Amino acid sequence: MIKRAVIKLTGAVQGVGFRPFVYNLAKRYGLRGFILNDGKGVIIEVEGEEKVIKDFILSIHNEKPRLANIFSQSVEFFEELKNYENFKILESNSNTEKNVFILPDISTCDECLRELYDPSDRRYMYPFINCTNCGPRFSIIEKLPYDRENTTMKKFKMCPECEKEYTDPSNRRFHAQPNACPVCGPEISLYTKDKQLIAKSLEAIEILRSLILEGKIVAVKGIGGFHLVCDATDDTAVSTLRERKKRFEKPFAVMFKDLETVKVYGDPSNFDEILINSAEKPIVLIKKKENTDLSEKVAPGIDRIGVFLPYSPLHHLLLKIVGKPLVMTSANLSDEPIVKDNEEAFEKLSDFTDYILIHNREIKNRVDDSVVFSVKDKMFFIRRSRGYAPLPVKLPFRLKNKVLAVGGHQKVTIALGIDDKAYISQHIGDLETLSSQQNFEEVISRFFELYDFFPGVVVSDLHPFYYSTKWAKEFTSKHNLKLLQVQHHYAHALSLMVDNHFQNGKILAICWDGTGYGTDGNLWGGEFLVCDYTGFNRVFHFDYFKLLGGEIAVKEPRRVALSILFKIFGKDALSLKLPPLKEFSEKQIESFYTIWEKGLKSPLSSSVGRLFDAVASLLNIRQTLSYEGQTGMIMEKFYDYTVKDHYSYEIENGLINYDSTFVDLIYDKSEVPIKVSRFINTLIKIILDVSKEFDLPVGFSGGVFQNKVLLNLLMEEDIKKKFLYHKNVPPNDGGISLGQVIHNQFL
Numbered sequence: 211m212i213k214r215a216v217i218k219l220t221g222a223v224q225g226v227g228f229r230p231f232v233y234n235l236a237k238r239y240g241l242r243g244f245i246l247n248d249g250k251g252v253i254i255e256v257e258g259e260e261k262v263i264k265d266f267i268l269s270i271h272n273e274k275p276r277l278a279n280i281f282s283q284s285v286e287f288f289e290e291l292k293n294y295e296n297f298k299i300l301e302s303n304s305n306t307e308k309n310v311f312i313l314p315d316i317s318t319c320d321e322c323l324r325e326l327y328d329p330s331d332r333r334y335m336y337p338f339i340n341c342t343n344c345g346p347r348f349s350i351i352e353k354l355p356y357d358r359e360n361t362t363m364k365k366f367k368m369c370p371e372c373e374k375e376y377t378d379p380s381n382r383r384f385h386a387q388p389n390a391c392p393v394c395g396p397e398i399s400l401y402t403k404d405k406q407l408i409a410k411s412l413e414a415i416e417i418l419r420s421l422i423l424e425g426k427i428v429a430v431k432g433i434g435g436f437h438l439v440c441d442a443t444d445d446t447a448v449s450t451l452r453e454r455k456k457r458f459e460k461p462f463a464v465m466f467k468d469l470e471t472v473k474v475y476g477d478p479s480n481f482d483e484i485l486i487n488s489a490e491k492p493i494v495l496i497k498k499k500e501n502t503d504l505s506e507k508v509a510p511g512i513d514r515i516g517v518f519l520p521y522s523p524l525h526h527l528l529l530k531i532v533g534k535p536l537v538m539t540s541a542n543l544s545d546e547p548i549v550k551d552n553e554e555a556f557e558k559l560s561d562f563t564d565y566i567l568i569h570n571r572e573i574k575n576r577v578d579d580s581v582v583f584s585v586k587d588k589m590f591f592i593r594r595s596r597g598y599a600p601l602p603v604k605l606p607f608r609l610k611n612k613v614l615a616v617g618g619h620q621k622v623t624i625a626l627g628i629d630d631k632a633y634i635s636q637h638i639g640d641l642e643t644l645s646s647q648q649n650f651e652e653v654i655s656r657f658f659e660l661y662d663f664f665p666g667v668v669v670s671d672l673h674p675f676y677y678s679t680k681w682a683k684e685f686t687s688k689h690n691l692k693l694l695q696v697q698h699h700y701a702h703a704l705s706l707m708v709d710n711h712f713q714n715g716k717i718l719a720i721c722w723d724g725t726g727y728g729t730d731g732n733l734w735g736g737e738f739l740v741c742d743y744t745g746f747n748r749v750f751h752f753d754y755f756k757l758l759g760g761e762i763a764v765k766e767p768r769r770v771a772l773s774i775l776f777k778i779f780g781k782d783a784l785s786l787k788l789p790p791l792k793e794f795s796e797k798q799i800e801s802f803y804t805i806w807e808k809g810l811k812s813p814l815s816s817s818v819g820r821l822f823d824a825v826a827s828l829l830n831i832r833q834t835l836s837y838e839g840q841t842g843m844i845m846e847k848f849y850d851y852t853v854k855d856h857y858s859y860e861i862e863n864g865l866i867n868y869d870s871t872f873v874d875l876i877y878d879k880s881e882v883p884i885k886v887s888r889f890i891n892t893l894i895k896i897i898l899d900v901s902k903e904f905d906l907p908v909g910f911s912g913g914v915f916q917n918k919v920l921l922n923l924l925m926e927e928d929i930k931k932k933f934l935y936h937k938n939v940p941p942n943d944g945g946i947s948l949g950q951v952i953h954n955q956f957l
Contacts, residue, residue, distance in 0.1 A: 214243075214288045215263045219270075220251035221281030222311040222601065224356045227342030228252060228278050229299050230384040232270065239266045242294035247302040247355040249662070251281075251310050257294055260287065277316060277343060277489070281604075281631075299379060302355040310355065312348055312660060314597050315433045315577060317491040317521035319344035321382065326523055332371070335412050337524035338396050338571065342386045344489075348600060348636075349434045349573050350388060353659060358387045362572035369394035388571075396571035398431075398524065403560040412527075418567060419531045426564040427451050429541050429555055433522050434577025434596050434636075435548035436541035436555055438562055441534050448507040448537060454562045456544060459836035461509035463493045463516035463579065465538040467529035472517050475502050475535065481587040490597030491521035492580035508537065511840075513847040516581065521597075524569075540578055545642040547649040550576040575656060576649070577636045585921040591940040592916055593621070595637040600657075602631040603938050603948055606713045607743075611666035614654070615950035616678040618671045618698060618726075620838070621943040624654055626663055627951035632708070633661065634939065634948060641677040650678065669694045669950040671701070673727035696953045698726030699737045700746045702911035702941075704949030707743070710909065710934045716742045717934065718749075718904045720897060723912035723942070724764065724819035724838065733757065735817025735912070736866065738900055743952060750900050752821070752866045756812035758802055767823035767841060768793045768833040769802070774824050776806045778869050788876065789830035818893070818914050821868065825889050828875060829882050842917050845886050849919045853887035856895045866896055894923045901931060909934030913942040 224247050232245045232254060241263065243256035256263055271280060318326070322339045325331040333339045340346070350361045358364055368376060372391055375383040383389045390396060392411070400414035401407055409417050421428060422440065425447040429436045438455065440447040442464045452458055466472045469487055477497040478486060485494045498504075498515040509515050518538070520526040529536065540548045541559055549555050550573040555566050577599065581592040591598075605627070613627030622638040635653050639646055658664065670682035672695045679695070686693040696704070703719030706712075721737045728734040729748075736752030756773045757763040763770055771790035775783035784791070784799055791799055805812055819842070826832045826841035831848075835841065857874035860867040871892055878885050901908045908931065915921060915935075924933055939945035 211260060212257060212291065213260045213263065214255065214257045214291050216286045216288070217254040217256070217267060218251065218284045219254070219280050219282070220310065222277065222279040222313055223252045224310055225313045225342070225347050225387065226277040227275045227382065227384070227386075230342070230379040230381075231273070231275050231278075233297060233299055233379045235266060235269055235273070236297040239269075241266055242297055244294070244298045244300045246300040247310075247357070249303070249310055249354055253303075256297070257291055263287075275343070277313065279311070281311070299385075302357050311602065312351060312354070312356070312600050314490070314599060314601060315346050315349050315521075316344045317489055317519075317597070318523050318526060322523070323526065326526065333391050335527060336392050336395075337398055337415075337522075337527055337569075338388070338390050339523045340386060340388045340390075341382045342384065343382065345386070345388045346433050346571075349575050349577050350571070351660065352574050354661075356387060361387050362574050363388050363390070366390055366395050366571075396569050398567060398569045401556075401566050401568065403556070403563050403566055405556050408565070414567060415527055415531055418528070418565070421565055422532050422536070423534070425450070427454065427562060429549075429559045429563045429566045430524070430528070431552070431555065431568050431573075432524065434573060434575070435550040436559065437538045438541045438559070439528075440537050441532075442508055442537045443503045443505060443534055445505045445507060448505040451537065451539075451562070452507060455539075457539075459510050459840070461512065461514075461516055462537045462539045463518060463581075464504070464508060464535050465518055465520060465525065465529060466535050467526075467533075468519065471535065472496075472519075475499055475504050476515055476517055478517075479584060479587075481584050481589075485582060485584060485589060486517060486519060490580065491519055492582045492597055493518045495581070495583040495592070504535065512843045514843070518579065543643075543645070545640050546645040547639060548576050548578050575636070578639075580637075583916075583918065585918055586925045588925075588935065590916065590921070590936060591938075591944070592942065593637045594623070594634065594939055594944060599623075599636040600633050602633045603708065604711070605630045605632055605708060605952055606711050607952070609951070612663060613667050613669060613951050614665035615669045615947040616654070616682050617947040617950070618701075618943045619673065619676040619678060621940070622650060622678060623944050623947045624650070624657065625947035625951045626657055626661060626665075628661065628663070632948050632951045633657065637944060647677050647681075651681070665691060667692050667694060669696055669953060671695065671727065671946070671950075672697050672729070694953060696950050697729055697746070698946065699723075699734055699739060699912070700741060701946040701949035701953070702726075703739050703741050703746060703909075704743065704952050705939060705945040706909045706911040706934060706936060706941075706949075708948055708952050709937050709939055709945070712907070712934070715906075716740055717907045717909055718901060719746075720900075720908065720910050721912045722818035722910075722914035724817055725815070733813050733815040733817060735815060735819055736821070737816070740904065740906065748864075749904075750861070750864050750866060752816040752818060752868065754814040754816050755820075756806055756809060757815050757820070758805060758812050760811050760813055763820070765835045766833070767827035767835065770820045771824040771827035772799070772802055773806055773812070774872055776803060778872060788828060790827045790833065793833050822914070824872070825875065825886070828872070829885055831882070839913060839916070842914070845890070846917060846919050848883040848886040849890060850883045850887045853884055853891065855888060856891035857888050859892060859896060861896070861899060866900075890919055890923070893920065894927075897924070898927065907932070907934055911936065911941050911945070915941045
């Protein structure tokens, strides 16, 4: 019997070649009707035999384009026919509620790469080649639905040949919104830093090659913003870049032309290779090889390197023509967002660079590179951004309200909670500067526009001085909305629960990081929380110590070590001959003791991140820091897996007392690697001891659990007890907006 079916699909079904796929599939099955995009996904209406329609629907799922992801489906059959004459692709419907998946920017596909290097192809060496399987998406979209007139490509009128491809359902560029060629599309231009034009198109890349090999620093506009680029094998060039950017030790990411070249400089696992080669092309942290020609200044003091492959045609051309691995680091001033606009580049980057390569395709949404690492064939995010954002995370419940979650203060992301999904933004960064705060507000505004969204509830951190908290208070007051404030580590725990699609019952969430504002007004960071979606109980935590001088102690491990020595030994600590005491004059030490004793500008902290700092100071590994998490990364290098013993500690009345841990460490005469290993083993033993107290699932969140050694050791314990780890968001503060979204569920 002939019937009419209305099929509605949600998910990643726009901008992936889904409509031409369905068009050709309908032709194959002899069905008549139409397909169109709307604000929620796609609507397909077909007429034909009921069994044929059901086979057609099954084929949609089994044969869909590789980038498509169907999230939900509804099908209704009707006996009333409309007697369609054929199958058509109709114009998009933009008048519906907008919560369709916006695709991330997608790395260049193999088919486009073949064309890029084919001298007979009309897009030979064209740095903006793309199709429905690859190219910019999120970075160019202005509003939904995802059609060319709603992207920054609308200014480029397609030539007849591109128009023909765009309108041909059998062509892989059918409705590829960024479709372009050298005749009608964007072009690149090379300038001096004082805005003097040097060359355009392929000539610009050829000249750029010579400049890079001469040791020059160049800014290159990519998909989601500008990179600062130099020859990664040139010590002088890398040193110059560090000096100009005032980034003296924090590692630089390096782009390699292919996986084989990566293996010359690093030692990726088989799983790392999969991540490096994936369509998302994130920066992947891998083991660094010794004795290569890579500059030691790329990643000083650590045994890892951040590697990634070209993900845009421009990158492919640049890496192929230059023939060297290239430093590719985000182009920004300290604590400011990545530069995305041409004029902004000339204004802000001229002090860093010698030359600037721009293009005239506008970047609407700035997007930093994603950063990941792996442990035992599991991927962990450090930064979830290009390639992944803004794809949603599915929630275990449907939300009662539309929720805006504004994250914390560092590594900020925001999230929109809509129905049973959380749409998490790209990495925004730390909200330290006016520019970063403006970017934070800009991202919120963009997400409101894209999803036609306005919240019923806003959720922020508890910390009263975070810019995100202050913004949330002003916004909710202005619009008469409800503001919820969620304790930082509980947000970590909620994020972990959502990430594992945990639905019922409680978990023991072990949340360790550098800083989080506690319900008692102290700075938490070594927490054991028994929690569910309705609330939490802080069952254990590391004993408090004082942060000498407050915020400055976060960057000076020697101050944390001093505080712990004062805590353990009192005034006798002044006579100890230990590295942190040698960092200051006798008068300064006495002054610090007075500050400690009276608690002047010395907030209490339970942070495990700071305990790592204290150990690094006592072992004279680091006394001051150049970047967050530096001590943990350095100490990974020292860990010896043959060391099985640990230091002593006490657990009583909900407190983890580490005094004896530090006494043992101070009087341990072993080499530094043995002492580092025993300290980390102590943390693992504490986790296992506390876990035994609760018949609950145990999970880990917070920046400390980006430490590969800790994760490796915990995973070895998985045989005895199944642990929960993050999957879709970082364990650091980049993941807490997800936890903030779900907290609204039962309120």
